[in-house]
Amino acid sequence: MKSFIILLIAVIAINTNLFAAEAGMPQLDPKYWASQAFWLILTFTILYISISRFYLPKIKNNLDNRERKIKDDLDDANKFKELSDIKLKEYEKIIENTKKEIAKMYLDSKNKLSKDIQVKKDAMEKEIEGEIYKAQKEIIEVKKNSISSIKLISEEIAANIIENLSGDKLNTSSVKAVIEETSKQNLGKHL
Amino acid sequence: MTSNPMEQFTVYKIGPEINIAGINLSFTNSSLFMVISASIVLLFLFFGSKEKKIIPSKIQLIAEMSYTFVAKMISDTAGSKAKPYFPFIFSLFMFVLFCNMVGMMPYSFTVTSHIIVTLIMAIFIFIAVTIIGFIKHGFKYLSIFVPSGVPTVLLPLITIIEIISYLSRPVSLSVRLFANMMAGHTMLKVFGGFVVSLGILGGWLPLSFSVALTGLEILVAFLQAYVFAILTCIYLNDALNLHH
Numbered sequence: 001m002k003s004f005i006i007l008l009i010a011v012i013a014i015n016t017n018l019f020a021a022e023a024g025m026p027q028l029d030p031k032y033w034a035s036q037a038f039w040l041i042l043t044f045t046i047l048y049i050s051i052s053r054f055y056l057p058k059i060k061n062n063l064d065n066r067e068r069k070i071k072d073d074l075d076d077a078n079k080f081k082e083l084s085d086i087k088l089k090e091y092e093k094i095i096e097n098t099k100k101e102i103a104k105m106y107l108d109s110k111n112k113l114s115k116d117i118q119v120k121k122d123a124m125e126k127e128i129e130g131e132i133y134k135a136q137k138e139i140i141e142v143k144k145n146s147i148s149s150i151k152l153i154s155e156e157i158a159a160n161i162i163e164n165l166s167g168d169k170l171n172t173s174s175v176k177a178v179i180e181e182t183s184k185q186n187l188g189k190h191l
Numbered sequence: 192m193t194s195n196p197m198e199q200f201t202v203y204k205i206g207p208e209i210n211i212a213g214i215n216l217s218f219t220n221s222s223l224f225m226v227i228s229a230s231i232v233l234l235f236l237f238f239g240s241k242e243k244k245i246i247p248s249k250i251q252l253i254a255e256m257s258y259t260f261v262a263k264m265i266s267d268t269a270g271s272k273a274k275p276y277f278p279f280i281f282s283l284f285m286f287v288l289f290c291n292m293v294g295m296m297p298y299s300f301t302v303t304s305h306i307i308v309t310l311i312m313a314i315f316i317f318i319a320v321t322i323i324g325f326i327k328h329g330f331k332y333l334s335i336f337v338p339s340g341v342p343t344v345l346l347p348l349i350t351i352i353e354i355i356s357y358l359s360r361p362v363s364l365s366v367r368l369f370a371n372m373m374a375g376h377t378m379l380k381v382f383g384g385f386v387v388s389l390g391i392l393g394g395w396l397p398l399s400f401s402v403a404l405t406g407l408e409i410l411v412a413f414l415q416a417y418v419f420a421i422l423t424c425i426y427l428n429d430a431l432n433l434h435h
Contacts, residue, residue, distance in 0.1 A: 025200070026200045026201045027305050027373065031202075031215070032204070032215065035218075035221075035222065036202070036222070037308075037311050038216045039216075039219070039222035040302075040308050043222075043225040043229045044225075047285075048279060051278055051281060052279075054240075055236035055239075055240050056258070056278050059240045060258070062247075062255065063255060063258065063259070
C-alpha cells in the first residue's frame with residue numbers, strides 16, 4: 001500500500017510535468033471562447049423557450065389534474081360516508097320502530113287472548129253451573145221418588161212381617177200411618 | 192501512459208468554419224455536446240409530459256419528480272415571489288445536470304468543464320439578479336451591502352467586504368462548477384492512465400479506484416448541478432426579499 005502511494009505520487013508528478021510542459025489547460029485557450037458563448041446562448045435559449053412554453057405548463061397541468069382528482073375523490077368519499085351515515089341512522093330508526101310495533105302487537109294479542117279466554121271461561125262456568133243445578137234438581141227428584149218408594153216398600157215389608165208373625169191381616173191404613181210416623185222420624189237421619 | 196489528461200478538454204471544430212463579423216463561431220465538439228444535452232432534456236420532457244395519466248408511467252413520474260424537486264427547491268430558498276423565475280431555474284438545472292451527466296460517458300465532452308461556459312451562465316445570472324433587485328427595490332437594493340446590527344465602527348469595513356463578496360459571486364459560482372468538473376475528469380483520466388501503465392499485474396488497484404471515482408463523479412455531477420441551481424435561488428432570494 002505504501003509503495004503504491006509512493007508510486008502514485010511519482011506518476012502524478014510525471015503527469016503534471018507532462019501537461020505543464022505541453023499546452024496546459026485547453027480551457028484557457030481563447031480561440032473558441034466566442035463560439036462556445038454563442039452556441040451556449042443559442043442552445044440554452046431554445047431549451048429555455050421550449051421548456052417554459054411547452055413542457056412545464058403540460059407537467060404542471062398534469063400535476064394539478066392529479067391533485068384535483070385526488071381532492072374530488074376524497075370529497076366524494078366524504079359525501080358518500082355522510083350519506084351512508086344518514087342511511088344507517090334511518091335503518092336504525094326503522095329497526096327501533098319495528099321493535100316497538102312488535103312489542104305493541106305482542107301486548108295487543110296477549111290482551112285479546114286473555115279476554116277471549118276469560119269470556120270462554122265465563123261461558124263454561126255458566127254452563128257448568130247450569131249442569132250442576134240440573135243435576136241437583138234431578139237428585140232431589142230422585143230423592144223424593146226414592147222416599148215414596150221406600151215408604152211403599154217398607155209398608156209392604158212391615159205388613160208382610162206382621163202377617164207372618166201374627167198371622168193376621170193388618171189394616172193397611174194403620175201400617176201406613178206407623179210407617180209414615182217412623183220415616184218422618186228416621187228418614188231425615190239417613191237422607 | 193503518455194496520454195495527456197487535459198487532452199479531453201480540447202475544443203476542436205466540426206464542419207466548416209463559421210465567421211460572423213470576424214468572430215469565429217464555428218460548430219465545435221463543445222457545441223455538439225451542448226446540443227446533445229439540450230436535446231436529451233427536451234426528449235426526456237417530451238416523453239415525460241406526453242401522457243397525461245392519473246397514475247404516471249415511469250418516465251412521466253421522473254419528469255414530474257424533477258418538476259416538484261426544482262419547485263420545492265425554489266419555494267424553500269426564495270419563497271413564492273420567485274415563481275416567475277421557475278422555468279429559468281428549471282432549465283438551468285436540467286441543462287447543467289444533463290451536460291454533467293453526458294460528460295460522464297466515455298469519449299464524450301463535458302461542456303461544463305470549460306470556464307467560459309460556466310462563467311457566461313454565472314455572469315448572466317449575476318446581471319439578471321442585480322437588475323431584478325434594482326427593479327423590485329430601486330436604490331434601496333444597495334442596502335444589501337449594509338447588514339443590520341453591525342457596530343458603526345465596523346460598518347465601512349463590512350460594507351466593503353459585502354461588496355467584494357457580492358461582486359465575486361459570478362466568479363465563485365462559475366469556478367465551483369468548472370473546477371469540480373475539470374478536476375473529476377482529470378482524476379478519472381489519470382487513474383485510467385495508471386491502469387494502462389501499471390499493466391495486468393498492478394493495474395487492478397487503480398482500476399478499482401477508477402470505478403469508485405466514477406460513482407463519485409456521477410454524484411458530483413448531480414450535486415454540482417444542484418448547487419448551481421440552489422445558489423441561483425439564493426441570489427434570487429436576496430434580490431426579491433430584501434431583509435438584511
